Amino acid sequence: MNDFTWRSLWTKIGQLLSLRMVKAFSFQLFSDISLRHPASLSTPPSTPKPTPDTSPSTDFDIVAFYNDLISRDPTITPPIAAIESLTSLLASTPLTTISETLALLSTHSSKLLASQRNPIPLSAGTELFQRYLVSSFQQRPSSLASSDFTALRHHILSNSSLFVKRANEARPKIAQHALPFIKDDSTIITYGYSRAVQALLTHAAESNRSFNVIYVLPATGLSERVSKFIAALNDLSIPTATISMQALIYALASLAPSAPPPQFIIGAAAVLENGSIITELGMHQLALIAKSVSVPLHVAVESYKFVRNFPLGYGPTDLARLGVRQNVLQFGTGTPNSDPKPEAATADEGKVLTTEAEMVEITPPNLISALITENGIMSPNAVSEELIKLWF
Amino acid sequence: MAPTMPSLTPGFTTFQRVLSTESLDSSTTFLVSLLKRRQIKGSKRCAVATTLLLLRTVELTKQADSDRLIQRVSEVGKKLIEAAPHEPAVGNIVRRVLGIIRDEDEDDLVGTRTGEDGSPTSETGSDSIAALELAQSRAGSHSIPSSLSTRTAAKASPSPQRGTTRPPLMSSHTGVPGGARPVTSMFSIISHPTMRAPGVDSPTHRSGTATPQMTASGILSNLRPEVIKGIKEIIDEINAADDEISAAALEQIHPQETIVTYSSSLTVQRFLLKAASKRKFTVIHAEAYPNNHLKTHALLTGTHDTAEDEDNLPNDSFSKPLTSAGISVVMIPDSAVFAVMSRATKVVLDAHAVLTDGSLVAVSGSKAVIKAARFHRVPVLVVAPTYKLSPAYPYEPHELIEYGDAGKVLPFQDRELCTGVETGVRNPLYDFIEAGHVDLFVTNQVPAVVSAGYLYRVVREQYHDEDLQI
Known part of the structure; x- marks a missing residue:
């Protein structure tokens, strides 16, 4: 009898305790996700983080400058545009100390990231630039160590523009590395818009490879960029077929069995530390199909798109941790045609990706055969090492 | 098979004999034909045969500075690789030998550099930004490597991976004294390892290239024995591989x-x-x-x-x-x-x-x-x-x-x-x-x-x- 009560008491205490722990844990989890600012997430611990209030004031509007860059030049990628914006920020602001410079950069980077609905590609650029500055301050040439800060600043600025120039040379190199992948009479399947893929296919066509391209269109249909891309392919007399997503497996089965095996070549907005890629919505699904029918999936991507962030999965919480909020599920009881305006948009100051055309997705690394970067062909495993090389 | 067969059909033993008696060209041709006729086959045997031939190549190359050695070894290596595309071991060994030559050459460079460190750094000592920019733009011009420019560039390149220190992120300071370190021209990811070198020491090293080869004759004679030693180590490694794996x-x-x-x-x-x-x-x-x-x-x-x-x-x-x-x-x-x-x-x-x-x-x-x-x-x-x-x-x-x-x-x-x-x-x-x-x-x-x-x-x-x- 006695024994029995003791036991029941203990189990009760145990239950209580475990319940409380779960509660505490979940609270911590939620507060983590909701309280964190998207921009501060991807900042690595090694970068010295000055407090924002010490940042010098400037009337340079980085967001407007960035948006102008993106709209003016269709070939520029978000990370490079971000770096260019930061460079002109430095150029237009009179600065006198190093810590001032770093504070300015840090506040404006977070301002820029906060202004974007999909800050992941930009964060690659801003992080890279800040890291670059810190390291070049730390290891500046001996002549500049003792000299005036203006000389140093001038030096940094001139090299920053060179950095942008260098980054733009990545694409032709990717095209060169990708050439052996494209065999005569083979079929290349692509999805989404990528400048790297465009450069790559153009280069292959110019080197007299004959190949076919299957363009998988998203459910939202042909966008302007994609139709321009296809027109460019047609100008190079590359036979191109556009299919919808649901036709993919049937299209793969319709390819001639004697032809060289088909392959996916796609681009990516960013590459995360475990080798997973950020792409347009729908790529994960296509990658699963590709894996299941053993079609290799190659990702053409410039290595400045590598982001130092390790996702733990590929769901909405992982994207939220990266600063992207989007809501695919819109439950409703109305007719499907009525198209209810999502209320979430108002709740979060328009920071939610609403249209499917701009939604993104994480495609996990085990579905990727290889990354074609300007540094050569690498497996998704090699991404983390490249990042370590860059940051430490 | 009868034990008399080896003497009749050419194989590894006949290759060894040819190697020691014939000229380099004819033993290369002999090995090429052996590989093509599959009379030497199997990864291990191909690897050993290739190493022996390359060892002989290094021994017989006249005026053995690193450029010439690399050129000769890759010439011979190319022939072998073309003869045996089905045996990747051949190409692997050729790459290893080339790597040894580059390593030794780099060690020598470090040696010469520390010796003459006093004089040519004056150029970087003045260090106007214009000079730096010049170096940078020169580095930029190399950034899409044609196969030719990489080869020459590579010569001066310190190995990207073997360096004990990881290449730091630093960018511009091209003429840092003691620059044996692989300095990346901008960012290590942006600059491919093959284009890494030219910007590195353009002020100091390029201007000095004419002299060290002439003056440092002691170093020239040093290169070959070191390389030969390295190649012999490859042979030992091949033979000991099974034991080490076990x-x-x-x-x-x-x-x-x-x-x-x-x-x-x-x-x-x-x-x-x-x-x-x-x-x-x-x-x-x-x-x-x-x-x-x-x-x-x-x-x-x-x-x-x-x-x-x-x-x-x-x-x-x-x-x-x-x-x-x-x-x-x-x-x-x-x-x-x-x-x-x-x-x-x-x-x-x-x-x-x-x-x-x-x-x-x-x-x-x-x-x-x-x-x-x-x-x-x-x-x-x-x-x-x-x-x-x-x-x-x-x-x-x-x-x-x-x-x-x-x-x-x-x-x-x-x-x-x-x-x-x-x-x-x-x-x-x-x-x-x-x-x-x-x-x-x-x-x-x-x-x-x-x-x-x-x-x-x-x-x-x-x-x-x-x-x-x-």
């Missing part, structure tokens, strides 16, 4: 395990023998009909006839059968592999070549074994000496597969069986196994046991980035 056996094979293996591989044999010295386990050995079953039988019964292997390399001859080490061995036909796989705890295989992404070329039938192992969730372990690690990417997997004597599949006297067969009888010697099917690789490199995901790192460490394309 050192990992005790960690991998546990008591009472059932190991499945396939075909006749001396490396695997050694690996199992080493484990057998301490452990009791069972080996299930599939025979690999029709190309290797006789060798497998010989290996298992211990009647391995050394005379049959016309040119027994050192270490090959004294292998004893597993049964003599107290291991129970079950030999099965290839058709039973799937059936016995459910009892296996591990699969140990040899490879013909291992590619950088973790795919491998192995004796035909290996793919079936690996697929069966995957089906039954049995871990697969592949033993791969470093000379089999190839930096190539399998763009065209079917080109790596070689076809052998179809008569082994269907003897010639049974030709009437062929009547119904449309395309004839094929006998592939190798299988291409795509990446992701092997759990562990055991190499004779320092991290002896590597997972498939980390393999690229081990392969990359073997070679210099400049030599990936020969």
Whole structure:
């Protein structure tokens, strides 16, 4: 009898305790996700983080400058545009100390990231630039160590523009590395818009490879960029077929069995530390199909798109941790045609990706055969090492 | 085969004789024809033959500065690689030798640099920003490497990976004294390793290139013996590879395990023998009909006839059968592999070549074994000496597969069986196994046991980035 009560008491205490722990844990989890600012997430611990209030004031509007860059030049990628914006920020602001410079950069980077609905590609650029500055301050040439800060600043600025120039040379190199992948009479399947893929296919066509391209269109249909891309392919007399997503497996089965095996070549907005890629919505699904029918999936991507962030999965919480909020599920009881305006948009100051055309997705690394970067062909495993090389 | 055969058909021993007597050109031609006629085959033998020929090349090259050595070695190497596209080991060895030359050359450069550090740095000492920008723009002009410019650039390049210090992120300070460090021109990711060099020491080194080669004659004569020493180390490494690999056996094979293996591989044999010295386990050995079953039988019964292997390399001859080490061995036909796989705890295989992404070329039938192992969730372990690690990417997997004597599949006297067969009888010697099917690789490199995901790192460490394309 006695024994029995003791036991029941203990189990009760145990239950209580475990319940409380779960509660505490979940609270911590939620507060983590909701309280964190998207921009501060991807900042690595090694970068010295000055407090924002010490940042010098400037009337340079980085967001407007960035948006102008993106709209003016269709070939520029978000990370490079971000770096260019930061460079002109430095150029237009009179600065006198190093810590001032770093504070300015840090506040404006977070301002820029906060202004974007999909800050992941930009964060690659801003992080890279800040890291670059810190390291070049730390290891500046001996002549500049003792000299005036203006000389140093001038030096940094001139090299920053060179950095942008260098980054733009990545694409032709990717095209060169990708050439052996494209065999005569083979079929290349692509999805989404990528400048790297465009450069790559153009280069292959110019080197007299004959190949076919299957363009998988998203459910939202042909966008302007994609139709321009296809027109460019047609100008190079590359036979191109556009299919919808649901036709993919049937299209793969319709390819001639004697032809060289088909392959996916796609681009990516960013590459995360475990080798997973950020792409347009729908790529994960296509990658699963590709894996299941053993079609290799190659990702053409410039290595400045590598982001130092390790996702733990590929769901909405992982994207939220990266600063992207989007809501695919819109439950409703109305007719499907009525198209209810999502209320979430108002709740979060328009920071939610609403249209499917701009939604993104994480495609996990085990579905990727290889990354074609300007540094050569690498497996998704090699991404983390490249990042370590860059940051430490 | 009769023991008199070796003297009649040319092979490894005749190559060794030719190498020591004939001129370099004729021994190159001889080895090329041997490779083409498959009179030297197998990764190990090809690797040793290539190393010997390159050793001879280095010995015979006149005026052996690094440029000339690299040029000669890659000339000879190219011929060999073209002669044996089915043997990646040849290319691997050529790359290794080129890497040795580059390493030694770099060491010398460091030596000269520290010696003359006083004078030419004055240029960087004044260090106007204009000079820096000039250097940078020069670096920029190199950034899309044509194959020619990389070669010259590479000469001055300190190895990107072998440096003890990791290349820091720094950018612009091109003329830092003691710049033997690989300074990346902008960002290490932006600058490909091959284009890394030219910006590095353009002020100091380029202006000084004319002088050191003339003045430092002591250093010139130093290069060749060092390189020769390095190449001889490769030969030692090849010969000791099986032993070094087997050192990992005790960690991998546990008591009472059932190991499945396939075909006749001396490396695997050694690996199992080493484990057998301490452990009791069972080996299930599939025979690999029709190309290797006789060798497998010989290996298992211990009647391995050394005379049959016309040119027994050192270490090959004294292998004893597993049964003599107290291991129970079950030999099965290839058709039973799937059936016995459910009892296996591990699969140990040899490879013909291992590619950088973790795919491998192995004796035909290996793919079936690996697929069966995957089906039954049995871990697969592949033993791969470093000379089999190839930096190539399998763009065209079917080109790596070689076809052998179809008569082994269907003897010639049974030709009437062929009547119904449309395309004839094929006998592939190798299988291409795509990446992701092997759990562990055991190499004779320092991290002896590597997972498939980390393999690229081990392969990359073997070679210099400049030599990936020969």
